[in-house]
Amino acid sequence: MSTVTTGTPYLEVEDLKVHFKTEDGIVKAVDGVSFSVERGKTLGIVGESGSGKSVTSLTLLGLHNMRATTVTGRASVGGTDVVAAPHSTVQKMRGKDMAMIFQDPLTALHPYYSIGRQIVEAYRIHHKVSKEVALKRAVEMLDRVGIPEPQRRVKQYPHEFSGGMRQRAMIAMALVNDPDLIIADEPTTALDVTVQAQILDLLGDLQKEFNSAIIMITHDLGVITQIADDVLVMYGGRAVEKGTVEQVLRKPHHPYTWGLLNSVPSLHGDASEDLKPIPGNPPSLLNVPSGCAFHPRCAHAMLGGDGPCAKIRPELEVVQGLKNHTVACHLSEAVRATISDEVIEKVDA
Amino acid sequence: MLRFVVRRLLLIVLTLTVVSFGTFMLFFAAPSDPARILCGTRCQPAQIEAVRDGLGLDRPIMTQYVEYMGGIFAGRTLGEGDWAKDCSAPCFGYSYTQNQEVSEIVARALPVSASVAIGAWIIQTLISVSSGVIAARKRGTAVDRGTIAATLIGGALPIYFVGPMLLLIFRYQLEILPQPSYTPLLDDPLAFAGGMIMPWATLAIVGFAFDARLSRSQMLETLDEDFIRTSRAKGLKDRVVFWRHALRASATPLATSAGLGLGGLLGGAVVTESIFGLNGLGKLSLDAITARNLPIVMATVLIAATFVVFGTFIVDMLYAAIDPRVRLS
Ligand SMILES: Nc1ncnc2c1ncn2[C@@H]1O[C@H](COP(=O)(O)OP(=O)(O)OP(=O)(O)O)[C@@H](O)[C@H]1O
Ligand code: SF4
Ligand SMILES: [Mg+2]
Numbered sequence: 001m002s003t004v005t006t007g008t009p010y011l012e013v014e015d016l017k018v019h020f021k022t023e024d025g026i027v028k029a030v031d032g033v034s035f036s037v038e039r040g041k042t043l044g045i046v047g048e049s050g051s052g053k054s055v056t057s058l059t060l061l062g063l064h065n066m067r068a069t070t071v072t073g074r075a076s077v078g079g080t081d082v083v084a085a086p087h088s089t090v091q092k093m094r095g096k097d098m099a100m101i102f103q104d105p106l107t108a109l110h111p112y113y114s115i116g117r118q119i120v121e122a123y124r125i126h127h128k129v130s131k132e133v134a135l136k137r138a139v140e141m142l143d144r145v146g147i148p149e150p151q152r153r154v155k156q157y158p159h160e161f162s163g164g165m166r167q168r169a170m171i172a173m174a175l176v177n178d179p180d181l182i183i184a185d186e187p188t189t190a191l192d193v194t195v196q197a198q199i200l201d202l203l204g205d206l207q208k209e210f211n212s213a214i215i216m217i218t219h220d221l222g223v224i225t226q227i228a229d230d231v232l233v234m235y236g237g238r239a240v241e242k243g244t245v246e247q248v249l250r251k252p253h254h255p256y257t258w259g260l261l262n263s264v265p266s267l268h269g270d271a272s273e274d275l276k277p278i279p280g281n282p283p284s285l286l287n288v289p290s291g292c293a294f295h296p297r298c299a300h301a302m303l304g305g306d307g308p309c310a311k312i313r314p315e316l317e318v319v320q321g322l323k324n325h326t327v328a329c330h331l332s333e334a335v336r337a338t339i340s341d342e343v344i345e346k347v348d349a
Numbered sequence: 350m351l352r353f354v355v356r357r358l359l360l361i362v363l364t365l366t367v368v369s370f371g372t373f374m375l376f377f378a379a380p381s382d383p384a385r386i387l388c389g390t391r392c393q394p395a396q397i398e399a400v401r402d403g404l405g406l407d408r409p410i411m412t413q414y415v416e417y418m419g420g421i422f423a424g425r426t427l428g429e430g431d432w433a434k435d436c437s438a439p440c441f442g443y444s445y446t447q448n449q450e451v452s453e454i455v456a457r458a459l460p461v462s463a464s465v466a467i468g469a470w471i472i473q474t475l476i477s478v479s480s481g482v483i484a485a486r487k488r489g490t491a492v493d494r495g496t497i498a499a500t501l502i503g504g505a506l507p508i509y510f511v512g513p514m515l516l517l518i519f520r521y522q523l524e525i526l527p528q529p530s531y532t533p534l535l536d537d538p539l540a541f542a543g544g545m546i547m548p549w550a551t552l553a554i555v556g557f558a559f560d561a562r563l564s565r566s567q568m569l570e571t572l573d574e575d576f577i578r579t580s581r582a583k584g585l586k587d588r589v590v591f592w593r594h595a596l597r598a599s600a601t602p603l604a605t606s607a608g609l610g611l612g613g614l615l616g617g618a619v620v621t622e623s624i625f626g627l628n629g630l631g632k633l634s635l636d637a638i639t640a641r642n643l644p645i646v647m648a649t650v651l652i653a654a655t656f657v658v659f660g661t662f663i664v665d666m667l668y669a670a671i672d673p674r675v676r677l678s
Contacts, residue, residue: 061581061582063578063581063582091581091584091586091587092584093584094581094582094583094584095582095583095584096584099582099583100579100582102575102578102579102582104575107574107575107576108575108576108578108579109576109579110576110579110580110594110597110598111576111598111672112597112598112671112672113594113597121583121585122583122584125583125584125585126584170579173583174582
């Protein structure tokens with residue numbers, strides 16, 4: 001493994017746009033997103049359903065639906081711009097430079113091949129070794145991700161594994177080639193809470209061991225707290241707030257982030273009556289609201305008269321001189337800071 | 350796996366019992382009087398009565414059914430007294446109009462139909478599955494569109510159009526194919542194939558559309574599955590993803606459809622035989638129905654049912670062989 005930890009991040013995404021042409025019009029699933037992840041670090045991406053999280057990550061591996069799709073911007077993975085690179089280059093990078101862990105390990109594993117065979121295949125794509133050697137490696141990996149009796153389990157089929165074990169197997173397969181970048185798209189959503197915590201621990205341990213960069217996509221701010229270093233909050237295909245976990249979750253500056261925090265059941269206390277889901281529905285990406293896409297649902301929106309919220313699209317701006325904390329909102333910094341404190345006070349109560 | 354096979358075999362026995370009993374009831378409850386038909390048109394009532402007695406047609410239907418089924422497995426003596434006839438297993442009764450055991454008549458017709466149906470089935474399956482799968486691989490290209498067009502045309506053509514057209518073109522105009530006929534495969538494989546090629550082609554042209562379209566859509570559906578995305582995410586080449594992972598996952602439904610298609614081909618074989626003048630089960634049963642020759646109708650229905658039921662059995666076994674989830678449950 002390379003030991004570069006500072007300097008250029010392993011992954012750098014700049015102004016990434018993914019637009020799908022459909023019969024109803026252009027779906028702007030991702031509309032100008034920038035972020036970067038260093039080796040050994042984890043970036044959490046949060047947002048409601050349909051905010052473009054999966055499309056963003058699939059695009060990095062070139063796994064999005066290519067039909068009638070326009071991808072623009074830059075996404076440098078270990079120095080190669082995967083947006084501009086030819087298909088064959090990206091295909092060769094998959095599994096080795098960047099690997100992916102999917103949400104539902106039952107449908108994501110091939111039902112007719114044994115777990116062992118699937119891992120062996122993944123290993124042999126990038127290592128010219130015999131099947132026996134690869135099988136040994138598969139058993140090793142299963143053992144490493146905490147699957148008991150790996151010698152026996154390696155011969156079994158996905159349907160013979162429990163949900164948690166399946167996700168461990170999926171992780172073993174994704175990590176078999178020591179990938180530099182791991183993208184996990186809601187890897188624990190399909191699992192129950194205890195298993196979820198175990199899987200996140202496992203990912204954290206493996207990350208220390210392999211020094212890889214991780215993107216963790218989730219709906220769940222709890223997951224972010226547990227595993228991420230940085231957070232990107234997405235709304236309607238764009239980033240609305242970005243910063244370290246400490247900054248975004250302890251000093252949130254965007255009304256949407258406030259909404260997310262308010263709708264999380266408090267970890268301590270029984271504040272269920274205070275639980276307020278964000279009113280309204282996520283925007284249609286076919287027809288994103290003008291100005292700030294969040295304005296139809298925002299309790300602080302300035303709409304009447306000269307109010308800019310429905311007219312001008314806010315760009316990401318630095319918060320309180322903290323260079324890596326940025327937010328896209330027309331509210332003044334002072335107002336945001338006050339409300340932020342109130343929100344956190346309530347969440348902590 | 351053994352329990353699975355045994356369970357399926359028991360199910361087959363049950364199915365065939367129900368089918369045979371049902372058919373038996375149907376024919377014997379039918380208004381036509383077997384004794385009258387057997388006796389001939391110039392029979393006196395007294396003579397008919399004698400025939401009925403002699404054949405045991407006056408006994409309870411259940412008894413007759415048990416005797417009939419027993420005859421298939423162990424042989425039996427048909428009728429009494431003057432009418433008594435020895436009929437060895439498998440005994441499907443005696444055709445008085447042809448003065449022959451039904452089993453002999455059927456044994457002559459069966460290989461003809463089996464050759465038409467099985468041969469056409471193999472050809473049709475090969476063509477339809479490969480064209481459907483290739484169309485899916487070449488989705489959106491001229492190859493794909495050409496295949497779809499071919500299935501639309503093929504699927505719309507009736508057997509009684511394609512059969513005579515082939516005959517007209519290849520037998521009479523171009524004179525490159527012989528008149529369809531049946532030569533036993535082992536006697537002369539070339540003559541066998543030459544005599545069968547037009548019936549096969551007819552059935553394959555008419556029947557390939559369904560499985561071709563199914564194969565294509567099945568492959569496209571599989572390509573949308575999560576595990577296909579996973580195999581691409583591993584870094585596999587598109588070619589390998591398609592020809593290994595996707596094809597493997599589609600094999601089960603494709604084999605099912607192909608297997609069930611064999612049953613449908615039997616029906617087509619009946620029509621095809623009469624077009625090409627082949628003396629198979631189709632012609633036999635059609636003639637028997639017109640002549641109300643019940644023993645023969647009964648035998649052909651049973652044979653057809655057995656064919657279909659065992660076809661399904663083979664499909665189930667294939668299923669178990671290729672799907673680990675079926676194998677275990
Ligand atoms: N091939 C496509 N053609 C048209 N629209 C698409 C296509 N793929 C995705 N979309 C749309 O893009 C939007 C973003 O989808 P995406 O899967 O990235 O959301 P997400 O944030 O991952 O949501 P979830 O939390 O539900 O997984 C959705 O509205 C989706 O319908
Ligand atoms: S820009 Fe306006 S509408 Fe958008 S989040 Fe800020 S206050 Fe709300
Ligand atoms: Mg998603």
